[in-house]
Amino acid sequence: MTTNAKSPTLHRKTRPADAFAALIQASLARIEACLDQLRHRDEPEDLHALRVAVRHARAVLWALGPSLPRQERDRWKQDLRMVARATSEVRDWDVFLAETIAPARKLQPDDTVLAAIADTARERRNTARDTMQAALASYRDWPLPALHRDLAHLAHLATRARKDGGRLGPYARKRVRRGRKQLRALTRAARHGDARAIHKQRIAGKRLRYVIEALMPVLPSRYTKGLHRKLVKGQTKLGSFVDGIVARRLMADCLEAQAMPDEAPPPPPGAS
Template sequence: MSRQPALHRKMRPTRAFVILGDHGLRAVDKRLEALLHRDEIEDVHQLRVAIRHLRAVTWAFGPVLGAHVKARWKRTLHDMAGAAGPVRDWDVFIAETLAPALEMQPNDPVLTTLVQTAQARRVADHAEMMEKLAHYRQSPLPILYRDLIHIASETSDERLKGFAPRRIRKARRHVRDLARIARDGQTDHVHKLRIGNKRLRYAIEALSDVLPGRYRKRLRKKLVARQSALGDLIDESVARRLMAECLGCADALHDALPSDPQNVLRQ
């Protein structure tokens, strides 16, 4: 993503959201434009990253958004991320699991069939993704832009100086709660921790200009390391699920992660 606009501590939260929201929507729109003209793995990934950043901004400024506006942004961004999710899962599975295995055994008929099956399912999911994203670009996204016009006219006495650290503290408490729950090793719980970790990290990055150094540096560094480790755990789980789907034995899977998450959760 391009460098985000600068914030300052005396800025009103509504003004900051308009600035960051516009920046985020333009980043999403740029990725959508690229996807409409080509099928590149990195474009799907960057679209999801742009959406994650914008979802974190929406959460961070939730208290100053109207209930209907907040619900609309949350729903639209959730649906867009969900539309691109299956394609991204297939891309990672093919590139990081099947391709290395096939490179080691290029003439293996089972691996060849698995790759062909995965690619065919990716093609089907990609077509569905493009249909959904084209719809989102025509309808919900323009409405989000219009929301920013209305929000820009709203005023409040609060400033980012107090607002931003308070929101980060709340997100941090939530991540700690999620980490305690995720110690049971259940995939769904670890996945929720990963989402909460990302949201906190991206919220810190969005509000970096107005946050104390302990958030911008130490906490963010810790979150980046944990996000990478959690990503490896979830990617492993997704790879098992997609492998089972290709083999027609998805019902045999259970919800526990294949690897022990305790070392990650202690970070």
């Protein structure tokens, strides 16, 4: 599947609002390609590609959104968050089935409990996908057209902005430094192993990683090489931890479903 739009050409003297328009246009093209693919087939990697495209768009919005008026920026946040939330449950089930259930069944192919859990997980996943597809169909009708409308009038939006942000080169470095500062604070908060704190740390790390990837042409090599490599390595470790938490929750859901009888058991012998 090809969902990658052509990456825009950025220069250090580019205005942040213009860079936002170029990068978001590419992100929307990827998002729409993924949405179209999901309409025609059911493949976990298609959903993953959509979620990555949305993450890139949200990272660009975080990095360059301050160059836009607050009203439009807040609406973009809400609209992109809508897609991320609509896809999260199906993705959780996909990962659970692929990385927990499939390896377990390979080791114990004749285990009837595992087979029942797998059936329940697939049923839950398919139900979640139906709900997701309805939400994504609604998203195509609105607000996706509104996002395109914003891009068409971005020059007007930029003139209304509180500040233009100057040139992209120094602006990008400033935003990356801010992202690093936030990530350090969240990393300290997550040292005691609190699941929510670790989840926030993981999100901040992903965002900074995608910001660096988007703004790579105008960033110094210390960001585009060393820091990016460190972020990718850290995300792998945090991802395994968070996926384990989600897997335990989904396993508990499946076991609870297995424990609930489809109908009331027959009364014991001699009962009136």
